Amino acid sequence: MTTRADFAAATDELANRVLGALRGAGGTALVARHIDSAPDTLAALAAVRVLGADTFSPHLLAGTPFHADDAAAVARSLDAFPTPAAGPSARPEERTVAWRDWATAQLLARFGENGAPPAAAEPPGAADDLADTTDWQGWSVRMAQLATLATPGLDGPVHETARRAALPLARGVTRSVLRRDFPTAVRLVRWLAWLGHEGVDLPLDPAPVHEHVRLLGGASPRTALDLAVTDHLLTARPPEAVRT
Amino acid sequence: MTVPEPVAAAARSMADRALSWLHANRALGALPPGTTEELADPDSVYKPLGETTLAASLLLRDGVAGPGQLAAAQSLMDFTWDQFRQGDMLYERQLRHTLMTDPLEVYAPFVRCGYRHADLDRLLAHRARLRSVDGVELLPNRRLAAANAARVVGLDREPGGGPDWDALARATWLGARPEPWAINWITAYAMTHTVFHLTDWGRLPHGMPPDLTAYVRTWLPVWIDIWREVQQWDLVVELLIVGASLDEPYCRPEDWEAVAALQHEDGLVPRDGDPVDDDPRERFTDHQHTVVVTAVAGSVALARAAGR
Amino acid sequence: MLAQKTVRIVATPAEASAVGSMMVEPEATVSDPPLPAPEAAGFILALLLMSPKEPKEPKGK
Known part of the structure; x- marks a missing residue:
């Protein structure tokens, strides 16, 4: 085994x-x-x-x-x-x-x-169980687990939910950074960067917090990959230009 | 959103029991005999007496506690006024230290409740006209504390008018609307005090610039969450006061009920998650501040719930 | 030719469960939010009405 x-x-x-x-x-x-x-x-x-x-x-x-x-x-x-x-x-x-x-x-x-x-x-299904963001703490932990979906070229019910949830995501980012849970923070910053890339107005500037979690977030290859995707989302042109 | 009913219920219990504790334990906070205006350690007794006065004055101002509690608040004010020798000690301290703000700050809650000291009033009016006083290099949230005390005492009605509140607010940490994820423990206290003084402890919800109110509403839930998790109750309760002082109050029943559940039968609220000492004097030294903020939180929330 | 020529592999339930848990990593349970630090004491000026007490000595954690 x-x-x-x-x-x-x-x-x-x-x-x-x-x-x-x-x-x-x-x-x-x-x-x-x-x-x-x-x-x-x-x-x-x-x-x-x-x-x-x-x-x-x-x-x-x-x-x-x-x-x-x-x-x-x-x-x-x-x-x-x-x-x-x-x-x-x-x-x-x-x-x-x-x-x-x-x-x-x-x-x-x-x-x-x-x-x-x-x-x-x-x-x-319709991502109904993700639609309610009242418990933004637990919700944002789930979104962190779904961070691989935060990439250009993917769109679906989870992404629709995220577009309506800039505030819960930004709170999730803030909470995870303050808790010093950097793997979670890195994944949530990735979603925030994805929202910015989609042109959604953000309550939190993703660039400084991205750099902050990069410096503090440890060196695991999975985290490095999340950071690299976020780099791309923050610097790339809006959607069409990055599609293959 | 206003103040939900479960919050009002928790607030009443918090305020009533906290006030009972402050009243029952007031003798532990008495100044040592022979204390003069020269304080070797102002933080040990003088500052807690000022804080107790503040809590009692806000309960009397808001008038939302029960009759027994209002009588206890009045009795506490009489006690602390006597401790300060009916204002003589504050007058002597202000006379000796022109630039210090603490006599003014300790005096303000008394003025709120009708206690006055004629010589101190005259001294404070003189002092308020000095460019030297205005020029003292205070931390921005401390400058707000002095400005609010002056407002309560009525010094802002002197010729020349009151301060530029917006400029004072902008100079603070909160005024910069900074990255909310970079706050630390002591800066959180600076933030709560900025809100306390701009709103005069919930009396003037519009006293905060609207963009700062929006900023606090956005991030307060996060700060309450993370400091609740590590049981920093003293700070959590200050954050609850902040929420209750906003133009549109942010009062989540679960947060208020958690603090109410934490309060001991006698009214003590532990400052953090560590065990509470059995010795009465230790208990007073360690937790008096948290009980004071609990009384204030309860009073402000009840006043907002009553639409005041 | 590469990968697709090899035999079909199917994970055991325990292995599948291990992979599943790696896909939904929970948040850190031991959190480390900003706590009172001795450095903060210098900033707590005397007579700051309603300020916290000075931070206690750090506990032996």
Whole structure:
């Protein structure tokens, strides 16, 4: 059995590959190479599943080609770790996982060449359970877990919710920075940057808090990847220019 | 949104019990015999006496406590006025230290409730006309404290008029509408005091510039949340006063009920999450400030709930 | 040829659960918001009416 530590190590390794590609290093088919070169294929597949939509970020943000072998590797990871049931009775965590898989499957359907989208491409409902932001603390923690969705080129019910929730997000950012929970803060700043990129008026300037959490946020590859996507969202032209 | 009913209920319980505690323990806050205007350690007794006076004066001003509580508040004012030798000590201290603001600040709550000292009034009026007094380099939130005390005493009705409140507000941390995630513990206290003095402890909700009110409304829920989590109750209760003092009050029942539930039967409210000492004198030293702010919070919220 | 030629792999429920938890990392439970710091004492001027008491000595945490 592969342990969680193995999964975490593989995830860091893939995050570093994706970061390298975002910065212009690396060759083609990085996802497929990640799987093929891994001593533990299951762990390598787990890493793809965990990074999810971020696996596509070199393609989405830097125009790196998305190889057919990469598409096959992403499909394999969805196959190896089935998406949990995400009906109305599902736990919030299960629905969060389902939304992340939805984002991955959306991008796979768009950039893969196999035509038929995977089952997870169907949205897991209307994001009703995310619409209520009264408990902005708990809500923003869930949005932090959904940070891989905060990327140009993805849009859906979760994004619609975010567009109406600039204030809860900004409060979530402020709260997580003050609690010194920097991994959460980095992910929420990413959403704030996404909103700014979408042209939504923000109650909080994302640039200084982004730099602040970069300096304090630690050096994990997953956090570095979130920061790199935020860099892009803060500096890129409005939406059309960054689409592939 | 006004003040919800559960908040008013919690506020009444907080104010009544806090006042009872301050009254029951007042002797622990008495000045040592023979105290003169030269205070070796002003923070030890003189400052707490001033704070107790402030709380009692606000309860009397707001008039929303029960009759027994109002009588206790009046009795506390009499007690602290006697401690200050019916104002003589404040007069002597102000006379000796022209530029210091604390005699004025301690005197102001007495004036609010009709206690006056003729010589001190004359001295303060003289002092208020001095460019030297105006030029003292106070921290901006301290300058607001002095300005509000002068307003309460009526010194702003002197020739030349009152201060430029907007300019005073802009000079504070809050006035810059800074990054809310970069606040720290002591700066949070500076922020609460900016609101206290601009609004004269909830009496003038419009005393804050509208953009600062909007800023506080935006971030206050976050600050209450993070300091509640680490049980910094003294600061949390000050933040509750801030919410109750806004043009459109921000009073979340869960926050108020949490503080009300924390209050001991005798009225003590612990300043933080640490164990409370059994020794009466230790209890007074450690928690008197938090009980004072609890009484003020209850009174201000009740007054707002009553539409005052 | 690359990845797609290999055998199909399916995670065990325990492995799937481990991956699921990595996808929904909870927030830090031990928070560290701004607390009274001894450095703050210098700023608490005497006679600041309604100011907090001076910060206690830090507890041995």
